[in-house]
Amino acid sequence: MVGRSPKPKTDGTSLSRSEFLLHTSIVFAASVVLVNTFHGDGEPLAANVALALIGFSLCHSMVRWLGPTFIKAGFKGCDLSKPHRPEIPECMGAVCAAVYLLVLIVFIPFPFYKDIVAATSGGGNRDVVYQVEHVQQGRLLHRFPHSKLASYLSAIISLQTTALLGIGDDLFDIRWRHKWWIPGLAAIPILVVYFVDFGVTSVVLPIPLQPYLGELLDLGPLYYVYMACVAMFCPQSINMLAGINGIEVAQSLVISFLLVLNDALYLLTPYPHPATDSHLFSLYLLLPWIGVSVALLLHNRYPARVFVGDTYCYFSGMVFATVGILGHFSKTLGLLLVPQLANAAYSAPQLFGLVPCPRHRLPRFNPRTGLMEPSVTTWPPGRQPRPLVAVALRLLARLHLLRISEDEDGNITEASNMTLLNLWLVWRGPLREDRLALEVTILQLVVGLFGLFARHCLALLIFKEDNWALASATEVSS
Amino acid sequence: MVGRSPKPKTDGTSLSRSEFLLHTSIVFAASVVLVNTFHGDGEPLAANVALALIGFSLCHSMVRWLGPTFIKAGFKGCDLSKPHRPEIPECMGAVCAAVYLLVLIVFIPFPFYKDIVAATSGGGNRDVVYQVEHVQQGRLLHRFPHSKLASYLSAIISLQTTALLGIGDDLFDIRWRHKWWIPGLAAIPILVVYFVDFGVTSVVLPIPLQPYLGELLDLGPLYYVYMACVAMFCPQSINMLAGINGIEVAQSLVISFLLVLNDALYLLTPYPHPATDSHLFSLYLLLPWIGVSVALLLHNRYPARVFVGDTYCYFSGMVFATVGILGHFSKTLGLLLVPQLANAAYSAPQLFGLVPCPRHRLPRFNPRTGLMEPSVTTWPPGRQPRPLVAVALRLLARLHLLRISEDEDGNITEASNMTLLNLWLVWRGPLREDRLALEVTILQLVVGLFGLFARHCLALLIFKEDNWALASATEVSS
Numbered sequence: 001m002v003g004r005s006p007k008p009k010t011d012g013t014s015l016s017r018s019e020f021l022l023h024t025s026i027v028f029a030a031s032v033v034l035v036n037t038f039h040g041d042g043e044p045l046a047a048n049v050a051l052a053l054i055g056f057s058l059c060h061s062m063v064r065w066l067g068p069t070f071i072k073a074g075f076k077g078c079d080l081s082k083p084h085r086p087e088i089p090e091c092m093g094a095v096c097a098a099v100y101l102l103v104l105i106v107f108i109p110f111p112f113y114k115d116i117v118a119a120t121s122g123g124g125n126r127d128v129v130y131q132v133e134h135v136q137q138g139r140l141l142h143r144f145p146h147s148k149l150a151s152y153l154s155a156i157i158s159l160q161t162t163a164l165l166g167i168g169d170d171l172f173d174i175r176w177r178h179k180w181w182i183p184g185l186a187a188i189p190i191l192v193v194y195f196v197d198f199g200v201t202s203v204v205l206p207i208p209l210q211p212y213l214g215e216l217l218d219l220g221p222l223y224y225v226y227m228a229c230v231a232m233f234c235p236q237s238i239n240m241l242a243g244i245n246g247i248e249v250a251q252s253l254v255i256s257f258l259l260v261l262n263d264a265l266y267l268l269t270p271y272p273h274p275a276t277d278s279h280l281f282s283l284y285l286l287l288p289w290i291g292v293s294v295a296l297l298l299h300n301r302y303p304a305r306v307f308v309g310d311t312y313c314y315f316s317g318m319v320f321a322t323v324g325i326l327g328h329f330s331k332t333l334g335l336l337l338v339p340q341l342a343n344a345a346y347s348a349p350q351l352f353g354l355v356p357c358p359r360h361r362l363p364r365f366n367p368r369t370g371l372m373e374p375s376v377t378t379w380p381p382g383r384q385p386r387p388l389v390a391v392a393l394r395l396l397a398r399l400h401l402l403r404i405s406e407d408e409d410g411n412i413t414e415a416s417n418m419t420l421l422n423l424w425l426v427w428r429g430p431l432r433e434d435r436l437a438l439e440v441t442i443l444q445l446v447v448g449l450f451g452l453f454a455r456h457c458l459a460l461l462i463f464k465e466d467n468w469a470l471a472s473a474t475e476v477s478s
Numbered sequence: 479m480v481g482r483s484p485k486p487k488t489d490g491t492s493l494s495r496s497e498f499l500l501h502t503s504i505v506f507a508a509s510v511v512l513v514n515t516f517h518g519d520g521e522p523l524a525a526n527v528a529l530a531l532i533g534f535s536l537c538h539s540m541v542r543w544l545g546p547t548f549i550k551a552g553f554k555g556c557d558l559s560k561p562h563r564p565e566i567p568e569c570m571g572a573v574c575a576a577v578y579l580l581v582l583i584v585f586i587p588f589p590f591y592k593d594i595v596a597a598t599s600g601g602g603n604r605d606v607v608y609q610v611e612h613v614q615q616g617r618l619l620h621r622f623p624h625s626k627l628a629s630y631l632s633a634i635i636s637l638q639t640t641a642l643l644g645i646g647d648d649l650f651d652i653r654w655r656h657k658w659w660i661p662g663l664a665a666i667p668i669l670v671v672y673f674v675d676f677g678v679t680s681v682v683l684p685i686p687l688q689p690y691l692g693e694l695l696d697l698g699p700l701y702y703v704y705m706a707c708v709a710m711f712c713p714q715s716i717n718m719l720a721g722i723n724g725i726e727v728a729q730s731l732v733i734s735f736l737l738v739l740n741d742a743l744y745l746l747t748p749y750p751h752p753a754t755d756s757h758l759f760s761l762y763l764l765l766p767w768i769g770v771s772v773a774l775l776l777h778n779r780y781p782a783r784v785f786v787g788d789t790y791c792y793f794s795g796m797v798f799a800t801v802g803i804l805g806h807f808s809k810t811l812g813l814l815l816v817p818q819l820a821n822a823a824y825s826a827p828q829l830f831g832l833v834p835c836p837r838h839r840l841p842r843f844n845p846r847t848g849l850m851e852p853s854v855t856t857w858p859p860g861r862q863p864r865p866l867v868a869v870a871l872r873l874l875a876r877l878h879l880l881r882i883s884e885d886e887d888g889n890i891t892e893a894s895n896m897t898l899l900n901l902w903l904v905w906r907g908p909l910r911e912d913r914l915a916l917e918v919t920i921l922q923l924v925v926g927l928f929g930l931f932a933r934h935c936l937a938l939l940i941f942k943e944d945n946w947a948l949a950s951a952t953e954v955s956s
Binding site for chain 1: 547576579580583590593624625628631632634638639641645646650663664670671674
């Protein structure tokens with residue numbers, strides 16, 4: 001229904017008639033579902049889907065409504081990849097994050113509804129098994145799954161801290177070397193909960209390595225360092241693969257969908273899987289995130305009417321890190337972040353200063369053709385790269401992993417900036433902005449699907465068991 | 479040491495030499511204490527004090543360093559109560575809140591250190607009683623006090639949500655009718671935890687009422703509405719008693735000190751008190767808040783070099799609401815907020831539109847005398863207040879609770895704005911800004927001390943028991 005008319009009445013800040021009807025029906029239907037969950041055992045998954053839909057409607061409406069407010073408050077930016085460089089609201093990911101956090105907070109009671117009813121009614125008409133010594137003053141206090149509640153709350157804290165970091169960065173342009181550490185601090189709550197709840201620091205080794213190191217390798221405290229690194233890497237990695245309309249939200253949506261697919265593989269096993277709770281938890285966090293992200297994408301897709309800002313990228317990365325760590329599948333998460341890992345590795349020479357790094361490395365818009373081209377970093381004739389760097393650059397160019405220009409004397413005058421988006425443009429020639437975003441998103445999807453396939457099918461070649469087998473392997477991190 | 483020289487080298491953004499030495503020694507000493515707590519049972523209170531000191535140093539330094547950054551980002555305001563109306567950084571409460579949240583997050587493992595050691599080492603050399611069936615794979619998972627952890631985490635979430643609200647308000651000037659509700663939503667996590675952990679919804683009744691209503695009155699769901707109202711009232715009430723240099727931070731510090739005093743009364747009883755854990759929890763939250771608030775006051779006291787912004791007021795109110803609710807002494811908290819309650823009640827006619835309400839009601843600075851005078855709201859001769867309102871205004875003026883001016887025809891031309899600060903100026907004549915802040919702070923202290931005295935001594939006249947008696951009364955909310 002959205003955007004059916006060629007020129008919908010949505011240029012301003014109010015919803016069009018069809019959008020209003022759509023959102024009203026969504027919120028109404030979702031509210032009915034939400035109220036109905038109280039008749040059964042709480043049905044947390046149904047409640048979660050309903051809240052995700054409400055989050056979608058709320059986020060879609062609020063981004064529309066708040067545009068002028070954001071511009072007035074100074075959150076605005078020019079879209080450099082359009083002929084007239086329009087000025088549009090920036091940092092709308094903050095709205096997305098705020099709605100998402102609100103949804104998560106409202107959702108808190110639902111997964112525990114069954115336990116709450118059991119605790120308060122004495123469990124008479126519920127199928128909760130309890131022992132008489134647990135009844136204290138008519139309440140089953142000891143039966144309440146406080147550890148699950150603590151997991152859930154720690155996830156919210158880590159995400160909120162990240163939102164505060166993102167907003168701070170959008171406001172103040174925090175220096176790179178400072179902001180790198182903050183997601184590590186934001187991860188403390190989930191690491192503490194991981195420590196007291198699971199404390200599993202062993203990883204399963206591939207069969208070829210088992211004769212030398214045993215079946216399980218206990219990483220000990222290093223495992224926590226590893227998890228903190230996951231929490232620091234995910235937000236930055238989403239933030240690095242950015243710069244064209246829609247790419248930040250689209251990649252996050254692809255990763256979310258793949259994580260949901262992975263969860264579904266565990267939840268749809270023919271027998272109750274030991275990791276069911278972890279993957280339910282992951283769904284509770286991911287579905288509302290998909291809801292608000294789709295709403296944001298409708299505003300941020302080409303041609304963008306809002307920018308998402310650093311807040312969205314950090315927050316999105318932290319959502320993935322949180323479900324990966326607390327759901328015990330941080331290695332699987334790594335398989336879904338291969339394009340981000342590749343982008344980070346490819347960017348390393350510029351990040352570490354071996355090659356000059358301009359402030360922005362997003363692809364260059366060619367106003368004559370209306371297409372995107374690789375942006376470049378230049379060397380004046382007098383200041384050439386060091387010999388070893390020059391050799392490496394020429395080698396990369398020979399391998400079609402870089403585009404360089406040389407003058408008649410054999411000096412390197414310019415090289416394409418080292419990001420995945422520029423590399424894709426080196427390979428696939430000039431592309432329109434939306435086409436570039438679409439192709440990179442499809443790349444993310446294909447790589448991720450192959451990663452999941454590898455995880456669940458090929459992994460049996462080098463690991464002993466998988467979730468479809470009667471697994472004890474899932475007791476350790478996958 | 480701070481400000482010893484008449485013109486210290488602190489006009490810029492760097493610390494003076496003496497400040498640098500002070501902060502370095504504080505951080506060093508606190509770190510030593512922090513590391514030493516690991517040798518014993520964690521000593522959470524010592525660790526908390528050490529972290530509060532580090533928070534003080536960090537907050538004091540960061541407010542200094544970030545001043546120009548805030549001004550550049552548009553967070554600045556003119557001090558209307560100074561002759562030259564200097565422009566100074568605004569919203570520095572956000573720094574205070576961020577440092578505080580960081581301290582709380584770093585503190586998470588400390589109160590649970592003993593349990594973590596017991597859980598991981600098997601408790602061999604610790605005095606933790608455990609049963610053999612609780613040992614699972616060498617870890618005492620079931621003994622871990624998850625409910626305490628959940629309490630602590632829910633408090634952090636509520637505070638973070640409030641920080642986000644405050645920053646949003648400082649950025650966008652959220653409408654009053656919207657922002658009123660948000661602390662209520664922010665309180666959901668602590669209410670859920672209250673529900674599953676305690677669920678006590680009865681209040682002890684005064685002896686004169688007991689023949690009619692019984693000893694305990696069960697408020698049921700109304701008790702949750704009451705707690706949500708506490709959470710909504712506290713932030714607004716601090717925000718309403720504001721407008722002159724230092725008053726927001728000073729009143730918060732007085733309330734914090736009184737709450738700490740109240741906690742000490744429970745912790746220093748000659749026998750272990752049943753409410754010990756609640757009051758320890760309260761201390762864990764209050765001491766770091768005192769640390770960062772003192773640091774902010776050093777910058778915000780007359781003549782202010784920074785403003786605190788709405789963030790500080792909301793956040794401070796939420797700290798009090800959180801400890802009051804989760805520590806089960808929301809009624810005692812009310813006794814410490816009497817000046818805020820009085821201010822809100824006195825402001826009601828303006829808030830509800832019976833009397834015109836200008837955008838700002840802070841006292842007026844008289845540039846000729848350099849003193850503060852009551853600010854006024856005016857009626858042009860054609861637009862007089864309604865007859866009933868006029869009668870009430872004249873009555874208030876007769877009772878010395880308002881200052882009004884009338885013209886020769888008996889029309890009311892102006893009346894002082896209805897805030898505690900203006901009323902104090904009506905009573906005590908023109909005062910210099912720092913004197914006014916000091917007097918109102920002392921008022922807060924005296925009223926609060928009397929409140930605590932009433933709570934712990936006079937209460938025995940109308941309630942049966944108190945914390946110094948062998949109390950079962952403390953099992954319900956005090």
